[in-house]
Amino acid sequence: MENFIDVGYESINKFSEELCGDKVEVVYGKDSTIIVLADGLGSGVKANILSTLTVSIVSTMLKKGEDIIEVVDTLSHTLPTCKIRQLAYSTFTIIQIFKSGEAYILEFDNPPIVLIRDGQIEELNNNFIEIHGKKIKESRIKFKKGDMLTALSDGVIHAGIGAALNLGWQWEQVSQFLLKTYYTEKSAKNVSKRLIATCKDLYFNKPGDDTTAVTIKLRSPEWVSLFAGPPINPTTDSKMVKEFMKSKGKKVVCGGTAGNIIARELEEKLIVDLSTISPEIPPMGKIRGIDLVTEGVLTLHRVVEILKNYIRNENFNSIDNKNLKDGAQSVAKMLIEDCTHLQLFIGNAMNPAHQNPEFPAELSIKGKVLQQLVSLVKQLGKKVYIRYI
Known part of the structure; x- marks a missing residue:
């Protein structure tokens, strides 16, 4: 029986901003499912435009069958580095899951993906590739039934800085939270909702950054x-x-x-x-x-x-x-x-x-x-x- 790729994401805007600087796009193709999370530099309208442009370029090119390296090359030319802050105009996480279960993951300056398998947090086997001076993390895994991947924008690990938590919600703490949620929430959407609701609480309902979680679970069809x-x-x-x-x-x-x-x-x-x-x-x-x-x-x-x-x-x-x-x-x-x-x-x-x-x-x-x-x-x-x- 063919497994079902359950994708659910949730975002909250930086406090007082009408638009979210994070953007998620999910494309269901004939041979693969493509998930893109982009985090535009800053917040508000400018960040929203940058993240929207990023996910549009990635999803459109991958859907047309372009090589993922060509996609990143295009992004590198389209989204240059901010000369003042020496930061990329948009960070991104790209996940492409093929019907075979093979998953190809690229991460650029977003917090590391959390992989939960067999009730444990597992580290991805990463390589680094360099494209136009940008070091991009590359991973390949065989996605198995019961696996859960969660991609994060940096608003998640910054949650609570200077308020509920001195140093923010560290990746290790987020991972442990997701591990608990893995057992209590069946749908990917609910996992992301639970995580983002907790981030909002840590920010005392005044998020200091755009905050996004994208969860992917491989489930039996129901x-x-x-x-x-x-x-x-x-x-x-x-x-x-x-x-x-x-x-x-x-x-x-x-x-x-x-x-x-x-x-x-x-x-x-x-x-x-x-x-x-x-x-x-x-x-x-x-x-x-x-x-x-x-x-x-x-x-x-x-x-x-x-x-x-x-x-x-x-x-x-x-x-x-x-x-x-x-x-x-x-x-x-x-x-x-x-x-x-x-x-x-x-x-x-x-x-x-x-x-x-x-x-x-x-x-x-x-x-x-x-x-x-x-x-x-x-x-x-x-x-x-x-x-x-």
Whole structure:
């Protein structure tokens, strides 16, 4: 079974700056996945422009199949050294992971990558190559299932300088923190979020530098199949349910009509769980053989809002782990943590209730909510497949 490359990153801006001077780009190609972290000199607009230019050059050239040495050569000509401070205009970390599992890593003036393998912190076997006077660290590893790589900008190891910590958060301390987080957080995004949230605390909520973490985990694929809405042709109900039940992974059903169809075709009872009712979200249901059963458009709309908050907020307060009886929280948590591949079974039958002019505009069309859901799940780095029925 092909492994899944789970990539999750998080950044916070230097205090009082509207733009982040760090930039991350992830490119999923046919033969490899390319991850680039660039840290522009200084902060604010200038640093943002420099880091954006760096990741654009690297990702575009590598995607076109250019040799990585040529890429660095181009960067060297494009981004000269600051004559006053004798510093590169942008530092960078480049990670290219091939389908074979081979990973090629280049690091220039960013903090060293943290590699966790078999429950231990491992040092990379580094060589140094020199291109136009720049010493660049080069590493090659065989990325194995369970491995975790985390690339950092220097805002991470500077966290707390002159405040919570005299000398900042040293690399060794960051590594130990990541080792603990490796066991408590399943998704790469959550690892990066946890790290950056801690950095923000060490800065007393006033970061002294742009701060970024990019985490990469090699995971076994985890599928979630979600059925939302009845088929346009009722005569295909039986065929659709059989196809849905044969699909991979966990099964989620969203919608009262959809739940009734599933229960009828499986010859099971749909039981409404009144203990899960809340002021905002209708109660969940239970059908034997289905992992989650929820109401439809209202719940999905709330899932979309939770995912939006999760993506734009470095903290975890968008997921309420204490309230997983809420259908929307349960679906969102599953999509974030227990899903690498999402397969949607979308029924095209029209539900008159969703066209009610008294509904908020964003709820008037189920399809719009599902489009937003697909977009957000893709932003999380998951693979999405859609089956219209």
